[in-house]
Amino acid sequence: MVKEISDKIKEAVASVEPVETPYEQRGYHLAIEATRTNIVDIVNFFDKSGFYLADMCCVDYIDYLEVVYLFNNHNQVCRVKVTLKVDPDKPSAPTISHIYKIARWYEREIHEFFGVLFDGHPFMTYLFLHDQIDFYPLRKKQVPVPEEDKKLLNSFNPGEQEDGFFLNLGPQHPSTHGVLRVVVKMNGEYMLSAEPVLGYLHRMHEKMAENRTYQQFYPNAARMDYLGALNFNLGYVTTVEKLCGIEVPERAQYIRTITAELNRISSHLLWLGAFVADLGGLTPFLYTFDDRENILDILEAVAGSRLTYSYLRFGGLFNDVDDDFVANVRKFIDRLRSRFSMYERLITGNVIFINRVKNIGVMDETYPLKYGCSGPVIRSIGIPFDIRKHEPYAVYDRINFNVATGTNGDNMDRYLVRIKEMEISLDIIEKALKDLPTGPVKAEKIPKKLKPPKGDIYHTVESPRGELGIYIVSDESDVPYRMRWRVPSYSNLMTFPQLAEGSLIADAIATLGSYDLVIPEIDR
């Protein structure tokens, strides 16, 4: 696959030199250096070959800025890094937002953090930051915002119009589960357009990472996605371990898998309650919280916290699990399995529920390619893309499990996929418990100060919401030179404007609920 793509791109685009990179260390197979003139051709080539834009970010190397495009394929893993060097004094690059729709947001993000102007971008305003900020936060040197840029940044002003009215869904609204704001243009009960406005919970984690050692930044990961905290921990920890070449003991790997899957179930349970509450059924919310409480108790006993865990360590775990943990998890598996039939009768079989979610918010196969959405959202379309299967981490390669998929890509399928995923997670936990080896849970000789070798790495894990990617650039110091988080809800939410267009407000809110959004994760 890698060889094939490498040959094909040489044919398609002249003057391109793809370099094969060690995937085990770098996390991507091919590196391509693009220039201003051929970047659009390269991106076009990947679009035609069925690749999606996994991530797009920028790194400030002081002498030059580097825009990084990361591509991947849904069928067979082939990660490609395309870099484009940009002049730091007057940074600009051609837009690719007409090829990949998700790039509209990535480019806005890069623009507000680095000042890179994307020529031809239709809507270059701030995404996260407030309008009065007068420097580019992620640049290594302080660079003031030029006047013509400031005008551009303040151009988002929805006003009253003749043929409809504007409605602000959020930032304080019961259906947005946090502080998401969606500016909706309505015609009666119908939505004409919807534009998510982000940044109400922006904490600049990526900047924080550049001022902290690798260990110090670790608790931040759990604060991004508070519902899938262990999965975010796991993503961060495995990335740094891969970068430094740290071996993790067998037992620790198994326990990581078990706790991450427990965390996934607790996240899905909360989503289940919130989703049905969005549709007006309030009782399941309490039932799922009742189940979720068991997981929190189990994890509290080993990790010491109930929501924002800091359980993992570089090279192992904070502490070992005991027999009580194993017994409690087994008890919980039995309990949750018996509860599924109750959820089936209370929710899945309910006529009102079926009519509210079936054939609503239908996505087709083009969505994951154009928007890079992932997780249960893409699996509901019928694409069995799961990082746990495709690029296994922890011990997922040693455990045999299915990937839940849907067929239509509507709200019902997203619901069913998550229910099935909980059952699969229970299977994974059960198998992992059976094989749980004895031994140490911490690698020996982990230095107090981690100083990874020079280079970059892109590593992904499957969070409850989808593909979580972490891109780290190291300069051999104990502080990351640049850390970039590719978060799943971000690209999932991007599909909302297209799905909401022309739908009833009640349907749009059902669709919004079906994404399982966690706003702090989007805003970072």
Next chain:
Amino acid sequence: MCGLDNIIAIVGKEIVRLILGLIGVLIVVVVNALILTWVERKVSGHMQKRIGPKEVGPYGLIQPIADGLKLLGKELLTPANVDKPLYYLAPVIVFIPVLVSFIVIPFDGFLQVKDINVGILVILAFSSLSVLSILIAGWGSNNKYSLIGATRSVAQNIAYEIPLLLSLLPVVFMANSLSLKDIVEAQRDGWFVWRWQFFAFLIYFIAATAETNRTPFDLPEAESELVAGFHTEYSGMRFALFFLAEYTNIFIASAIATTFFLGGYLGPVLPGIVWFFIKTYFLVFVIMWFRWTFPRVRFDQLLNFSWKILIPVAFANLIVTGGILKL
């Protein structure tokens, strides 16, 4: 001097009876709302594996009074740019139809403020007025969510008043009277719900749930979509009046169902008023049960359900009943 006969003679007089009745109705309305808020919290609590209120008084019985005091003590906030006369008027108007409806409901053979021979028409006519207050509240609040809630409410009430009326008419045919008392008396041989009118009862109950804006038909106040719908901008005692009216409406809807289909105050051993309240509160419980079980329907589904299913079925039922009675 003040013998029993005298008291009965005084109470028997029309004007005295009306005044006493209205006082009684006011008491019943308030006490009923207090009880229902407590019941709803307990019912929802137990359905959701909670225990509901328990701290204030035994079993939390005083909780509604504490809540009422809290609402009374709250500042009456008037948002800027509201249409003031309408904004103030809406919570008052919402209460008038509720009080009038109580006048004709027979709680017992003797306990009825006034037996009007077009009783059911009075109730239906006045209950249509409550939608007016919702519209005024939504329009006057100067809030988009309120306005959407109000327009939804109007469409919903128009759609569901028709099946409501059509499902009550067969009973009127069978009892040969519009007076509620006569309708109850006509059920001495058996409740109408078992005497051929089961479908009418079902249709009435569904339509009544929609008329009282309860889940699964609570679209005017759908909290996940419209925050709180038409009463988003109301606080303190004004909000409490809407709340009071909602619970009283549930009670009236159940009371009419009891009167028309479940034999009203008729029943063995226990006095009539006890039977009346047992039956009514059972129906109230069922409506609460709906709320804590079902998700909300969508707006177009709601209207389609009324126009395409309920109205044709109710109409067919009416024609069949009328035809059989004529033969």
